[in-house]
Amino acid sequence: MKVSSRSFAYAGLIKCEHCGCSVTAGTHKKKYIYYRCTASRGDCKPRLIREDRLEELLGELVRAVYIDADTAEWAIAALKESHTDEREYHSAQIAKLQGEITKLQTRLDSAYEDRVDGKIGDDYWERMSGKWRLQQMELRASIDRHEQANEVYFGSGLSLLRLAERAHDLWLSQPQTERRKLLDLLLLNCTFDGERLRGTYRKPFCWLAEGQLSSIWRGRRGLNPRPPA
Numbered sequence: 001m002k003v004s005s006r007s008f009a010y011a012g013l014i015k016c017e018h019c020g021c022s023v024t025a026g027t028h029k030k031k032y033i034y035y036r037c038t039a040s041r042g043d044c045k046p047r048l049i050r051e052d053r054l055e056e057l058l059g060e061l062v063r064a065v066y067i068d069a070d071t072a073e074w075a076i077a078a079l080k081e082s083h084t085d086e087r088e089y090h091s092a093q094i095a096k097l098q099g100e101i102t103k104l105q106t107r108l109d110s111a112y113e114d115r116v117d118g119k120i121g122d123d124y125w126e127r128m129s130g131k132w133r134l135q136q137m138e139l140r141a142s143i144d145r146h147e148q149a150n151e152v153y154f155g156s157g158l159s160l161l162r163l164a165e166r167a168h169d170l171w172l173s174q175p176q177t178e179r180r181k182l183l184d185l186l187l188l189n190c191t192f193d194g195e196r197l198r199g200t201y202r203k204p205f206c207w208l209a210e211g212q213l214s215s216i217w218r219g220r221r222g223l224n225p226r227p228p229a
C-alpha cells in the first residue's frame with residue numbers, strides 16, 4: 001500500500017493501557033502504517049501494531065455487538081410499548097404547559113383592559129406584561145422540547161437496534177472512514193496493551209456486546225442464555 005500524507009483512520013481512538021497516553025499512527029519505510037503509544041509521559045515502552053492487525057482486533061470488537069433476529073423483534077416490541085408511555089407522558093406535559101400559556105394570556109388581556117380603563121398605571125402594566133410574556137415564551141420553548149423528545153425517542157432507539165443487527169456486515173463492507181464512524185458510535189473508549197484491545201461500549205451496545213439483552217429475552221421465554229455464534 002502506498003502511503004501518502006493522509007490522516008490515519010484510527011488515530012485518537014485508542015489509549016495505551018499501560019500509561020494512558022494516546023495511541024498514534026505513523027508509517028514504516030513508507031510501506032505500511034503502524035500504531036503505537038505516544039509515550040508522552042515517558043514511562044512506557046510501547047509496542048508497534050500494524051494497521052491491518054489492528055483492524056482485525058477492532059473488527060472483533062464490532063462483531064461482539066450482535067443481536068439475533070428474535071431478540072431484535074422482542075426489543076422493538078418493547079420499545080414500541082415504552083414509546084406509548086413516553087408519548088403519553090409528553091402529551092400530558094404539553095397540555096399542562098398550554099394551559100399555563102392560556103392562563104397567562106387571560107391575565108394579560110384583563111390587565112390590558114384595566115390599563116385602558118385607567119385602573120392600573122403604565123409602569124405596572126409594562127412590568128407585569130413583560131414578565132408574563134417572557135413566561136409564555138419559556139413555556140413555548142418547553143413545549144418544543146417535549147415535541148422533539150417525542151419524535152426522537154422512538155426513531156433513535158429503532159435505528160440503534162437496526163444498526164446492531166448489521167454492525168459487523170457494515171464493518172466488513174465499508175471503507176476506513178466509515179469504519180471509524182461506526183467505532184465512534186459503538187465505543188465509549190478503547191485501550192491497547194501491546195497485544196490485546198479492550199473496548200468499553202456505549203449504551204445500548206454494551207448490553208448487546210455482553211449478551212445481556214439476549215439473556216433477558218431468553219430468560220422470559222424460559223430458555224438458557226446462549227452466547228452469540
Ligand SMILES: [Zn+2]
Binds near residue numbers: 017019037
Ligand atoms: Zn503507553
